[in-house]
Amino acid sequence: MLGILALSMAIVFGLAACGGPVSLWKADLSQDGVFNVDSGKAEQPYGTITKNDDNTVTLKSSTADVDGELWAANTYFGEEDKNFDYTSGMDISYTVKIDPATMTEGTHAVWSLALNGKNGAYLTELPTYFLGTEEGVKFVYQFTGVDDRDTVMANESAYTITEAGNYTVTYTLTTAENGELNVAVTLKDAANKTLYTSEASTFTVIKNDDYTAGTVVKEDMTNGIRYLWLSRADVDVVVSGIEITE
Numbered sequence: 001m002l003g004i005l006a007l008s009m010a011i012v013f014g015l016a017a018c019g020g021p022v023s024l025w026k027a028d029l030s031q032d033g034v035f036n037v038d039s040g041k042a043e044q045p046y047g048t049i050t051k052n053d054d055n056t057v058t059l060k061s062s063t064a065d066v067d068g069e070l071w072a073a074n075t076y077f078g079e080e081d082k083n084f085d086y087t088s089g090m091d092i093s094y095t096v097k098i099d100p101a102t103m104t105e106g107t108h109a110v111w112s113l114a115l116n117g118k119n120g121a122y123l124t125e126l127p128t129y130f131l132g133t134e135e136g137v138k139f140v141y142q143f144t145g146v147d148d149r150d151t152v153m154a155n156e157s158a159y160t161i162t163e164a165g166n167y168t169v170t171y172t173l174t175t176a177e178n179g180e181l182n183v184a185v186t187l188k189d190a191a192n193k194t195l196y197t198s199e200a201s202t203f204t205v206i207k208n209d210d211y212t213a214g215t216v217v218k219e220d221m222t223n224g225i226r227y228l229w230l231s232r233a234d235v236d237v238v239v240s241g242i243e244i245t246e
Contacts, residue, residue, distance in 0.1 A: 024084065027075075027242035029057050034242070036074045047072045047230075052238070059230055059237040069147055074229035075242060083116050083224040084244060086173065086181075092225065093170040094242075098161050100136045102235075107132035109233040110146050113171055114226040115217075122226060124217065126183055128169055132235075136162040139169075141185035141198045146231045159187055159196035166190040174200075179219045 027034045030051065039046045047061040047070075061070035092113055103109075109130045117123040127146045131138045131153060140158035144151055152158070161167065168188045176182055187196035230237055 024244040056238050056240040061233045072230035072233045076227050085224045086222050088175040090173045095168040097166050098137050099164040103132045103137050105132050105134045107235050110231050112231045113228050116223040116226045118223045136160040175219045181217050
């Protein structure tokens with residue numbers, strides 16, 4: 001039996017000058033096409049989408065084994081070009097309901113935020129991990145491959161969730177004085193208490209044929225947010241909302 005990770009997502013891009021966010025796009029989960037279920041590659045099949053009566057959707061991973069991994073479904077933020085322009089200070093957040101009783105030891109759900117380069121090509125991934133352990137559900141942001149969970153499990157800075165509830169993950173993207181792009185990730189509980197904060201760090205390209213691997217990602221290389229997707233999972237994920245604001 002798969003565990004169930006009920007996920008409520010809200011994606012926030014910065015704050016408006018008036019102190020409140022301005023919505024750029026909000027998903028209508030009753031409509032088709034919010035999540036892409038066709039990777040375009042037979043050898044890398046995405047999962048399936050089920051609409052629920054309460055205006056949520058359930059994401060299920062593909063049953064196909066792709067090099068030992070189960071691929072999941074992908075959201076494109078509702079735009080054909082899959083891109084929103086990058087602005088320094090962006091906050092990209094999603095809220096999830098985590099239940100350690102159902103997300104048991106050995107299960108996982110890996111979400112990843114992808115960026116586009118100035119040439120429009122895929123640039124890199126920023127993965128966040130929920131990993132079921134004997135002690136609870138471990139959460140961590142680690143700039144590494146989405147399948148590198150053995151390394152992630154050894155990360156001593158991770159936070160372990162032991163109580164069921166809603167948790168909010170926020171990516172903050174800023175441009176440093178030297179033009180490098182910095183990323184920091186926080187985890188907050190339903191009471192808005194910060195439980196985890198990653199170190200703000202510049203990041204390098206993981207895999208991109210158009211740029212040299214290992215070079216620092218500069219502002220002039222970063223065109224925008226490409227997508228947020230459930231890249232790997234062996235649990236069901238229930239999504240109740242997605243929104244982009246600034």
